[in-house]
Amino acid sequence: MKNVKILLGVFGFAAVMVVLFGWGLPVVFQLFLHNDYARSVILLVVFSLVVFGKRWNWSNGLVYIIALFSFFGMFIDSAGNPVYNKPLEWIVSSIGQLQLNQDVNNYAPGQYVISDNLAILKPGGEMVTLSTVWLYLYRLAQYMVLYSIIGTLLSAIRGKGPERLPLTSTSVDETLTPHMEQRVAAELKRREAASTSRKVVPEEIQEHVRQLKKDGQLIPAIKLVRQHTDMPLGEAKRYVEEM
Structure with a gap:
């Protein structure tokens, strides 16, 4: 029976790996590359799981997790999504219309080149191209604010739960051996005499x-x-x- 359980466990693990690497990860990867919302959502979900699972808060290093995810999010999700880009559109609205495009070029299997193009279309039809440095700085500030809010909420929610699961009670054999009984009796006699x-x-x-x-x-x-x-x-x- 034990061998059958081991074989079933190995089979189950192999099946999960096949589904994960053969179907799950490619789908997630394609969404990450070609879907603006997927990148932001995946980063937000991973950040939330890390903060919630490891009980990070402002007193034990949450600021470092926020800084780390904001730094990587600045490069991984530099193009953002229409919701994330609304504040940026409002900032440049006095000059013109924001034009933000991301090109994903697949030169070979497994080799991708992602480039971001940031420009402002003025009312007269003139296109002003901006450096992507401004896009990176905006995305870094945006992720820092977003993750600070989400991290604070998650740490507050996690702090209300139990710190750890209660320890299960285990039975202990408290039977004393004859030698131990003699030592206990001698100690009691000594204390009584004292x-x-x-x-x-x-x-x-x-x-x-x-x-x-x-x-x-x-x-x-x-x-x-x-x-x-x-x-x-x-x-x-x-x-x-x-x-």
Whole structure:
């Protein structure tokens, strides 16, 4: 039965890998290259899973995760999508209409070249080409703001959940061996002897206490008993009175 489970496990793992690398990843890759929304969504999902799964927050390094994803998002998703580009269109609206195009050229199987073209079409028909540096800077700032908001929300939501799963109780065999029982008994006997050894007033002190009591000095007699024993005040008082 154990061997059957191992073979089924290997078969299941191989099937998952075939589906993942033979169908799943190529589809995701094509979406990432040719779909403007797919790039942004995939980056956002991966960022959310990392922050939520690893419990990142502003006190334990969330700022580094935001900086890392913003830096890579600046290059991977430089073209953005129509929603992400709305603020950029509003910024250049006083000059003209934003023209942002991304060209994906496949020169050989598995070899892609992606280029971004940023320009402004003025009302008179003049096309002003801008450096893609401005696009990268805009995308970096945009991702930093977006990931800061998403990271703050995710860390707040994750912080309300349990820190860790409760530990399952396990039964422990508490049976003592004969050798352990002997050691426990010896230790208990030692502690009992140590506790009673200070309850007995030494003989030489007893004579001194009797003399102090005879002289009417009860308080010094009680103090003397307590100095040489562990008796509490009430017990030491009764001891002196009963002598």
